[in-house]
Amino acid sequence: MRWWKILGLAGVAGVAATGVVIARAERRRRAYTPDEIRTRLRTRLEEASQVQEGDA
Numbered sequence: 001m002r003w004w005k006i007l008g009l010a011g012v013a014g015v016a017a018t019g020v021v022i023a024r025a026e027r028r029r030r031a032y033t034p035d036e037i038r039t040r041l042r043t044r045l046e047e048a049s050q051v052q053e054g055d056a
Helices: 002-030 034-055
Strands: none
């Protein structure tokens, strides 16, 4: 019976840790300004275009 309690506590700790990781990633993602996002997307598009041209 005691191992059920340990297993339950481990499950709760895992769920809590996952929530912390997700919240941290969300805060980091929302910290970008619209100009930073636009610049990053344009950079990624240019890189993808260069890779495509190199394959052709």
